[in-house]
Amino acid sequence: MTITDQPLIPNPAVSDGTSQWRAETLQMVNWGGFHGWHEVRYSSGSTLISGASGTGKSTMLDAYIALMMPSDTAFNGASNDAGGRARSAEQRNLLTYLRGKTDTSRVDGSDELRDQVLRGLDGAPTWGALGVTFVNDNGRRYTVARLYFVKAGATVNRDINTTFVTLDGYLNLSRLEPLAKTRFDKRTLRATFSNLAVFDTFWQFEDSMHTRLGIGGSNGGRKAMRLLARVQAGMQVKRVDGLYKSMVLEVPGTYQAADNALEHFADIEASYLKMLDEADKVKALRRLPDLQKEFAEAQAEALLIRQFGADLDGASPFQLWRLRTERTLLDTAVGENRRVHAETTTKFKQAEAREAQYSTRLELIAEEKRANGGSAIDDRLQQIKTLENSRNGIYEANLKFQHRTEAIHLVMPEKVEQFTEAQTAAAEFLAGFEGREAALKDEEEAVNRDELYPLTTRQAELLNEKKSLKGRTGMVPHRLHGARLRMAEAAGLDPMNDLPFVAELIDVLPDEEHWRKASRPPWAASHGSS
Incomplete structure (x- = not known):
């Protein structure tokens, strides 16, 4: 029987309120730098632990936190805030403690980082254990422990199997090493330690431990341990009301009810999604029986064809049947082709006869049309077409003439006489163009010489005067x-x-x-x- 199956022995530490439980020993197996089994014994009065950085003070405190408190409790905040190898906040976790991480190095020739560990090299499995033995004023002892098994290739904390145990009396954790290969199977543990209590969850383990040590049952002991963890972590308490809200006051029951409702809704949603997935599977596999039947029929038909020798080369009854069938089909197709050809030839000759008849009739109609003046109508239509083409050419020439004479503002001639006068004026202009151009050039040169040059000279003098005045203070x-x-x-x-x-x-x-x-x-x- 386990301790949970037996009635508790009367405990003065719980009944009279005067006896206390004190930590007597702390056992660590494969925890951080403590390789193998190590035991730290505490004084019955008080114990002060001191030492230089890296001697294991924070490792011992984190071992107590990992053992006594929920897994979401942060390790020693004071040590995690400190710099140094293997001591940063992201490196201090349960997995690195169990493997004994000492440093991080870079793999040669790459940016990959690799942990330097004492145990579980190259992802090999390892194990560890933590235990505290308490003793009360009556000399009775009570041991709580956590047993860890790190799976091969573990990368996160959920890859670690944790077993929770308690024992009335002293439990030597070094005796657990042969049981590590069983991953601390519950039946093996109970068979090895007769009065060992093994728990399935941390909450059962916590409730039993808090009740036995007199910390407080149910949620009371958990609050006390959370407050202790916060004090040990050295975290600053800024406001008293904040401390009471987070550590003393109870969370309203409606919060838990709301969480339960959300979890229930999530379960329902997961079930609904699973039902949809199953429905999709049924829909996808619904045709499977029919397809299987078609496949079986196709296989039977293929087997029957193979039995006739369809796959065999050379002369065979099936080959003779195939050739005769092909000959019959060809003869049938040839007869049908000849019949269609004869019908098509008859229709073609009939169409030629009708074409000749219609051609003769068309000639008679044309002759009657010409006799009744139909040729005059054709002549007039041809003249209309010629005039339309001439009109289009004249219109395009007119547009080109207007575009080219737009610059001289020529009035568009409407009569032949006006167009002739415009031609005469253009010829006269072209004849006197060179003389007029020479006269204008002489006039331009005279203006430049008599008016522009003096102004240019005066401008140059003024610019020189301005340049001279800029470089001095006088006005001379x-x-x-x-x-x-x-x-x-x-x-x-x-x-x-x-x-x-x-x-x-x-x-x-x-x-x-x-x-x-x-x-x-x-x-x-x-x-x-x-």
Whole structure:
């Protein structure tokens, strides 16, 4: 019998409220860097675990979390936040712990990454186990454990078989190694350990463990363990109400009812889709009996034909029958062809006779038409056709003439005399074109010489004056400025600093501003002096 089948022995830790359960030992088999069986014993009072980074502190804490808490509980958040090899958040999971992942390396010549592990090399199967033995104030011991079997080629956590067990007393996990090859079969476990309780689901395992340890039955113990996991993870609690909402207050029953309704709807939908799939299969296979019958009949017919020797080469009764049948069919076809040919020949001769009769009749009708003036009508129709063609040609020529004379604004001639006058004017224009063109060119050259050239020269002077004024601050004309620059160059002086114009040195005093206009003519006359 298992512990679930036996009445519990009276437990003072649960009854009187004064006795407590404490962790006595932690056993790890093939967990992270702990290769093989390892046991950590705790003091009955308190135990402080310390050590440098990488010595296994977080590995031990994660072992406790993996054993005591649901599988969706995150591992130690403080260690996962830390950098370093094999210690990132995406690498710390149940599978990497069981295989003992130590690092990740890149395969030579490719971008493929490969885990460096202590166990399960190249995807080989492996196993592991976690167990904690508790002892109460009365010295009674109680062991809870999880047994893991990693399948060959496992890549995700669902490829791991997990077995949940409890035992009244101390359970040495090193004795489980021979049972790993059975993937921890329940019957084998019960046969090896007489008072071992094996559970089918984590929730059964959790409820039994929480009740026995006095953590709280049903949902109460689960809330307490979730709160403990959050505290151990070192996660910040920002608000007290948030802590109560997520860890203390119960989820309304309507939430579970809604989840159940959704699951039920999903089941119904899955059943409906399965029914549709089965209906499609039935529809696709409905003709299978008929097809099978046709196939059997075809096979029987083929067998019958083969029995007559249809597939044999050379002379055979079937070949004789086939040739005689073919000869009969050919004779029948030839007779039918001759009959159709005779009928077609008769119809052709009759058609020729009718054609000759109709031709004679047509000639008589034409003769009667000509005798009654029908030729005059034909002549008039021919004349009409000729005039229509002439009209089309004249219309196209008229359009071309209008297009070519549009530039000279010629009035369209409506009479022969007007067209003749236009021709005469065109001839006169062409005769005097060269002389008129030469006269216009002479006139253009005279205008350029008398009017355009002086303006061009003045424009060039003004542009030079503008260019000169842009490069200096004075307002002296360009001609005088050039003379000043040449004198400065001959004397070796700086024209901007050492040789100013007299006009640039004289200015009207502020109080005599009204004399500025009257003083400009004398200054203008003196611009040539310096």
